[in-house]
Amino acid sequence: MSADAATRRFRVHRFRREDGPSHVEEFDVPAGEASTVLEGLRWIEVHADRSLVIRHSCFHASCGTCGVRVNGREGLACVTPVTTDTVTVEPLANIPVLADVVVDMRPFVERFPPQHPLLRMSERPGSEVQSPERFEDCIECGLCLSACPIAATDDRYVGPAALAWAQRVLEEPRGEDVDAVLEWADDEHGAWQCHAAFECTEACPSEVFPAQRIMKLRRELTRRRLGASS
């Protein structure tokens, strides 16, 4: 923390499966204008409560592991500045909570189509992609799913990240079965379930523009349907 730190009140969501229902705990945290929410959470972990469960890795919005809701809005804790006197930190919505402010990303990943690789193409051993450069913008942080108003009312909706990945396959197949991915997306709980609220695009920290990609995916699905019927 910086020397000019003021005290901010952190209201942190706490949950342990063993301890019953979730609740909110408050901590007074020294945090200056340049402080981030992740720094505040780490201060709590180190100085106030060693049992606080947080998840992070890179500290620069690259790994996508520290996604939370800060004062009701999705963000990566590592790059979300502390701007209010009271900072409410909650886990992402629409994804099961593991503990405290950490969600279980398995159900998020399981929403992707079977063709979605567990490893990025550039990371696969023996990949035909020689360059280690990653072409995929999505860091799979889950912020889009938390922000989506449709995912809030329908757990069967596959969500923005998975559909954005499907549209990405259309742009650059890299050996994937495009028809199978389109067939997966052409479902009432797939591309057609999106209601174009664009919250996912607003929440995305990585400029994936999921909503726009879903709309383009629909265009391709419509084109193929019309083509098939003519």
Next chain:
Amino acid sequence: MSSEPLDPGEVRRAPGPVLRKAPGPTAWLDVRRGAVGHWAFSLNRVTGLGLVFYLYLHLAVLSMLLRGPSAWHGFLRLATTPAFLGLDVLLIFGLLFHGLNGLRVALVGSGLAADRQRALFWSLMTLGAILLIGAALHLLGTE
């Protein structure tokens, strides 16, 4: 309820709670992020529900014709009061918003204007505001 402690493995496998931004079926109405698209989406649903309500109300009002001219003329006296005409302006707002935003959703949702949804929204809403002001002036008799 059993007081036996859960097996530790069972505790680990138990699904955690899923938090929602707003309770139950109203979760779609949470517009705290303030995105234009979400406001449009939520207001589209609200105006849609309002228009469905109006449709049935309209049919109920028309059924007054079955009760003869006196019942209908009595209703017309009420329907031409300023307060009632104000409700007509609200109805026109609902029609304009739902119709124009529906056009935007069709253009954006078909991928034709996916990258211009915000500009499309404000353009159509400007058109809608002009039409609403014209209709309100006409209805309230101040033009």
